[in-house]
Amino acid sequence: MSFVSVHIGLLTGLVFTFLVPGLIFHRFFSLKLHEIIVFVPVFSVLVSTQLIYYLSLAFGYSREIIFASFLVLAVFYGLVNSRKTSAYSFKDALKITRLNKVLLLIFLLIFIISAVVLYRSVWFENDLGIVITGSNWQDTPLHYEIIESINNGNFPPEMPYYAGDSMNYHYFVDFHTAILEKTYGFLPKLLPFLNAAFILVFALSVYSLARVNGKRGAILATVIATFGWGLSYIGLFSALTGGEFNAATNYMYQYNGFLGLPPIFDNLLQQRPMLIGLPVFAFVLALLRDMEDKNKVILAGVVTGLLFPFHAVSFICAYAAYFVSLLLNSNFFKRHHLYFLVSAVIALPFLVSSSSSAAITFAPLWALSFLKDNPVLFYIVNLGIPFLLSFIFITKVKGTILKIVFVMLFLAPNIISITPNSWDMYKFFIFAWVPIAVLSGAALARIRKSLALVLLLLSVLTTASVITYNVGTSSQAASWDEYNLGMWVRNNTEEQAVFLTYYSIHCPPTMIGGRLRVASYVNWPYGHGIALEDIDKRFDDIDLAYTGSEDDLRQVIETYNVMYIYVGNDELSHYPGCVARFNSIEWLEPVYSETVQVYKVAY
DSSP: HHHHHHHHHHHHHHHHHHHHHHHGGGGGGOHHHHHHHHHHHHHHHHHHHHHHHHHHHHOOHHHHHHHHHHHHHHHHHHHHHSSOSSSSHHHHHHHHHHHHHHHHHHHHHHHHHHHHHHHHEEEEEEESSEEOGGGTTTTTHHHHHHHHHHHOOOOOBBBSSTTSSOOOEEEEEEEHHHHHHHHHSSSSHHHHHHHHHHHHHHHHHHHHGGGGHHHHHHHHHHHHHHOOOTTHHHHHHHHHHOOOOOSSSOSSTTTTTTTSSSOOHHHHHOOHHHHHHHHHHHHHHHTTTTTTOOOHHHHHHHHHHHTTTTTTHHHHHHHHHHHHHHHHHHOOOGGGGGGGGGGHHHHHHHHHHHHTTTOBBBBBBHHHHHHSHHHHHHHHHHHHHHHHHHHHHHTSSSHHHHHHHHHHHGGGTTBBBBBBSGGGGHHHHHHHHHHHHHHHHHHHOOOOOOOOHHHHHHHHHHHHHHHHHHOOOOOEEEEHHHHHHHHHHHHOOOOTTTEEOOSSSSHHHTTTOOEEESSSOOOOHHHHTTTTTHHHHHHHHHHHHSSSSSHHHHHHHHHEEEOOOOOOOOHHHTTTTHHHHHOOTTTEEEESSSSSSEEEEOO
């Protein structure tokens, strides 16, 4: 493919997955302009990804199928546009933009700050190799493994980091990225750009939700939602004033400590499924405020149903908002209030396939493990001034549905556990942050501007810790030798080939090469519903394969259909002597021998 064609392909992909489906359907709903600006990218990502998913199930996943789906959308757009005009024109949007230069500047700053931090911390190239650092050092390699394996034949996808087990949920945001990358070719820099774009969409969604509180209240809510949090910045400023500052130190939160809730901006930088889940949740909250409009109830149900394979927790939070809305409208119940339940029909294939991945436990597993010291003080320190403002002004600001949803989501980790890994229940606090931001923004808009500015500043200082940690560290994800190995794997091994590797975070054959591996870092499969005892069994088998006899190795290879064995830095560190052992086995063929090694199983 030529330089021009791949760039045109990528641009076409961005237009058809971020704009066209939303531009087709927005005219069927009575939405205000600030709601349309959210609806278009959110709906487009959801619909285009699902459309290509089902077409790929039927005809195979390929670049041709992707462009065929774009052609279908283009024809549909032409038909709809010729028969039903939009309530708003492009000129209307430009007029609004000119009138709100401050607002435009705020959104531009949100995107630029996010993009700059992500550029420096995700797939940043230096003399030593590839840097994935800061907030992204641990989970972002997982997302690269999903994206690259899908684009190298792993469709419908198995877990690339746990070969043989299907992926059922939490991967569609990576599938969306894979679709865009497929239009271009290998483009790892696409991920940080898309993360920044999704952060911008989230900011737009909060502004739209908060717009009923006036422009000032909505702007304050947007800033708090994106950059606000608790008081963990105390650690950063204490280190600065004490002369002990170290850019490589994480001052933003303490895992399993008193400052135990990771800030919102930290989550936005790295939690890719939530990057689509949060704006959809905010949009659903906005729609459900008007249960009298049956089209909005239907739309809320449709986007919620489409959301499930992107992020299951978001789906649950949207349902919580729906049940609150039903409760608030119980005295005025109408049949169309049930139209939201179309979401269950849309999500049914994924609900069925993922039903065994999690179970509800009526016990506060998160709170028992991670809630430290005095609970009241813990939450005040971790959620900070916006949290306090939401309570202090709870009777003085508008938004009954937001208040109840805030309390429900806040209480959830303290009462039940519904995630495979109990730590992941903290994400309900992240979704509670949406109503917290809107309520606290409305509260700040009611008080004196000078005081509001001080409180806003104290609310967002923790983001300084997040930015410092992300731009001040340089964790290596791959050396240049490992990168070259990954590219060799892409070009010289069979698609969907299973590699035997150490169960590490960084794995060039998968993260770069797009192949599958037997096992990875424990929390990846565990977070997707694999039992710990099964994961431990794979770990033991991998250890045995690298350290045991020839028969032990053969048994592991046959159990997991291994085609290649990788020996990199992690393998050499954990299994000294494995190279000599493998070199002595006749049916292992060395096919790559540099500073890292690959053996092909040949029997």
